[in-house]
Amino acid sequence: MFDLDYSLIKQEIESEVCQEHGLHPEFVKTEEGFGIRACCDPFRIELVQKSEKMVEEETTKMFEKIMKDLLKK
Numbered sequence: 001m002f003d004l005d006y007s008l009i010k011q012e013i014e015s016e017v018c019q020e021h022g023l024h025p026e027f028v029k030t031e032e033g034f035g036i037r038a039c040c041d042p043f044r045i046e047l048v049q050k051s052e053k054m055v056e057e058e059t060t061k062m063f064e065k066i067m068k069d070l071l072k073k
C-alpha cells in the first residue's frame with residue numbers, strides 16, 4: 001500500500017474544538033492507519049467521519065497525481 005500524507009488531515013482535525021468541552025482532539029498515527037483521541041464520544045465520532053472523508057479525498061488526489069505522472073512517461 002501507499003503512504004498517505006496525514007499531516008494535512010492531522011492539522012485539520014486538531015484545529016477542531018469540542019463544542020461541549022472546548023477541548024482540542026489529538027490525531028495519532030497507528031500501525032493500521034490513524035486514530036483520534038477526543039474528550040467525548042460524540043465529538044470523536046464526528047471527527048472520525050470527517051477524517052475518513054478527508055482520507056478519501058486525499059487518496060483520490062494522490063491517484064490522480066500518480067496517473068498524471070504515468071501519462072507523462
Ligand SMILES: [Zn+2]
Binds near residue numbers: 020021022023038039
Ligand atoms: Zn467533548
